[in-house]
Amino acid sequence: MTSRRARGVLAGDQSSKGSAAGVSSHIVIIGAGQAGLSAAEALRKRGHDGPVTLIGEEDAPPYQRPPLSKGYLSGELPADRLWLKPPAFYDMAKITLRTGVRVTALDRAAKRVITADGEAIGYDRLILATGGAARRPAIPGADLPGVHVLRTLAEADALSAALQGARRLAIIGAGYIGLEVAASARKRGLEVSVLEAADRPMSRTASPLLGGWFGALHRGYGVDLQVSAGVAAITGAQRADGVRLSDGERIEADVVLIAAGLNPGVSLAEAAGLDCADGVLVDAHARTSDRDIFAIGDMARFDSELYGRSLRLESVQNAIEQAKAAAAAICGAPAPYDPVPWFWSDQYAIKLQIAGLIEGADQMVRRGDPEEGAFALFHLKDGVLIACEAVNSAPEFMTAQRMIAARARPDPDRLRDVTVAMREFLS
Amino acid sequence: MGSDVFMAKITYIEASGAEHAVDVEDGLTVMEGAIRNLVPGIDADCGGACACATCHVYVDSDWADRTGPRSSMEESMLDFASDVRDNSRLSCQIKVSEALDGLIVRLPEQQG
Numbered sequence A: 001m002t003s004r005r006a007r008g009v010l011a012g013d014q015s016s017k018g019s020a021a022g023v024s025s026h027i028v029i030i031g032a033g034q035a036g037l038s039a040a041e042a043l044r045k046r047g048h049d050g051p052v053t054l055i056g057e058e059d060a061p062p063y064q065r066p067p068l069s070k071g072y073l074s075g076e077l078p079a080d081r082l083w084l085k086p087p088a089f090y091d092m093a094k095i096t097l098r099t100g101v102r103v104t105a106l107d108r109a110a111k112r113v114i115t116a117d118g119e120a121i122g123y124d125r126l127i128l129a130t131g132g133a134a135r136r137p138a139i140p141g142a143d144l145p146g147v148h149v150l151r152t153l154a155e156a157d158a159l160s161a162a163l164q165g166a167r168r169l170a171i172i173g174a175g176y177i178g179l180e181v182a183a184s185a186r187k188r189g190l191e192v193s194v195l196e197a198a199d200r201p202m203s204r205t206a207s208p209l210l211g212g213w214f215g216a217l218h219r220g221y222g223v224d225l226q227v228s229a230g231v232a233a234i235t236g237a238q239r240a241d242g243v244r245l246s247d248g249e250r251i252e253a254d255v256v257l258i259a260a261g262l263n264p265g266v267s268l269a270e271a272a273g274l275d276c277a278d279g280v281l282v283d284a285h286a287r288t289s290d291r292d293i294f295a296i297g298d299m300a301r302f303d304s305e306l307y308g309r310s311l312r313l314e315s316v317q318n319a320i321e322q323a324k325a326a327a328a329a330i331c332g333a334p335a336p337y338d339p340v341p342w343f344w345s346d347q348y349a350i351k352l353q354i355a356g357l358i359e360g361a362d363q364m365v366r367r368g369d370p371e372e373g374a375f376a377l378f379h380l381k382d383g384v385l386i387a388c389e390a391v392n393s394a395p396e397f398m399t400a401q402r403m404i405a406a407r408a409r410p411d412p413d414r415l416r417d418v419t420v421a422m423r424e425f426l427s
Numbered sequence B: 001m002g003s004d005v006f007m008a009k010i011t012y013i014e015a016s017g018a019e020h021a022v023d024v025e026d027g028l029t030v031m032e033g034a035i036r037n038l039v040p041g042i043d044a045d046c047g048g049a050c051a052c053a054t055c056h057v058y059v060d061s062d063w064a065d066r067t068g069p070r071s072s073m074e075e076s077m078l079d080f081a082s083d084v085r086d087n088s089r090l091s092c093q094i095k096v097s098e099a100l101d102g103l104i105v106r107l108p109e110q111q112g
């Protein structure tokens, strides 16, 4: 496919008010992950009739990432259960899926994207959904064989193959992915060390109480979890054989996983001069500083009215809902995106569900008993509920989503009282 | 697709009345059976993690015994789906097996 434009292919190209993308315009989406696929699907649901081209660098068709650190890594879920859609979907929905194709440049003036092979693909509207790459901090030894990161299916396969026959895994970073991998690796019978520089697990996004509780959970399953443990180097001559901490202690390992977060994939956008600041900056309709270019998912930073600051979220929900907002705007039916963020994590038999964001909270209310393995932590700011961390507590999680959206001011004493059903907070 | 894999016949009936009778591989979930066969009306945003409640279905009364009971997590998630009834289930929590050959599920007007 070359830079052929589809504009006006259908009789009566219905350019909608204020948005020049008619129903028959060509929409190009870069990044065939959760957000890109969701955008393609939402465009069709909204009645976009013109060509949709979904370009992805990975060889695999769009797939779910969450199982990569959970069921897929522990071996419970085969690869063919990761696909977001069956192959027939793309034909049925007339979505041109181009996997194994990397876009290397945006030519905004000519409204086309350039691939690694030098192919130029023209667009009327462009959606950036490039996600990001696992961060590899500049630790000495980080490029040794035997050192892994986890973002893609290929990286999950490489990690899984390395764990086959290995005895000890060292994980650098106790965020969600680090901890989920720890749980999956324990299921596979490996000895696991988790090394975290902060003073508790999940320090970036979770409350101290929750982080501490998960720390204890992992220790209970035999994980050697070390906090306030700075990593000085990954050791090994030909391949990684362990990790040395800043205090000199050495942890032996056959396999090392660096789980240190994500670098948002902004290089194309930056090079093309779009406004970026830890993510591509977008408005409530996922529109970048170029009106014909949208950005969605892990790579996009938007202004949240609910939280009064800009947010870049890394979650399936955000990828799906922001994709829908972009599609709505492109189809001339804009609906501003201002979500209550939510997220889940599965570790051992524990389901963690988080609604909202805890940053800025000044009061915490506990409901239920952490000792019993099911409890919820509500976080308020100036009396308004802004977040809920729910451990095996779905009603608290589901209710909190609605309360946060409504900027509810629950009575802390009732919230704490497990005899008051969560439903009562919705009336 | 291996011929030795058991395929259960499952009929999904959309709120509009449109029927989709498809074969679903043993071991998959009823949610996955819909996604794989392009049956519309199930979003399954969380991919089966019992975290989103967008895979809501109604199990035909004749089948309620064979699909088994809801787990407590499913029960609580379902509480917040729209138009929940006695025979509501999250389809990602129903595993397909020979015992479900012939299963009929109906889809709600909307998810979430």
Ligand SMILES: Cc1cc2nc3c(=O)[nH]c(=O)nc-3n(C[C@H](O)[C@H](O)[C@H](O)COP(=O)(O)OP(=O)(O)OC[C@H]3O[C@@H](n4cnc5c(N)ncnc54)[C@H](O)[C@@H]3O)c2cc1C
Residues within 6 Å of the ligand: A030, A031, A032, A033, A034, A035, A036, A055, A056, A057, A058, A064, A065, A066, A067, A068, A069, A101, A102, A103, A104, A129, A130, A131, A132, A150, A151, A152, A177, A265, A268, A296, A297, A298, A299, A313, A314, A315, A316, A317, A319, A342, A343, A344, A345, A346
């Ligand atoms: C191991 C793991 C576990 C997770 N668990 C959870 C969870 O439990 N719950 C949850 O809510 N979220 C979870 N997440 C986060 C969630 O998966 C992401 O937020 C989501 O995938 C983001 O979707 P996206 O489309 O923005 O990015 P991605 O899914 O990363 O898709 C981006 C795609 O763009 C492609 N791309 C990038 N640059 C180019 C280019 N130049 N040309 C062509 N293609 C390009 C990439 O190859 C990639 O395939 C997890 C993530 C990981 C890695």
Ligand code: FES
Residues within 6 Å of the ligand: B031, B043, B044, B045, B046, B047, B048, B049, B050, B051, B052, B053, B054, B055, B090, B091, B092, B093
């Ligand atoms: S797919 Fe999310 S709860 Fe079933």
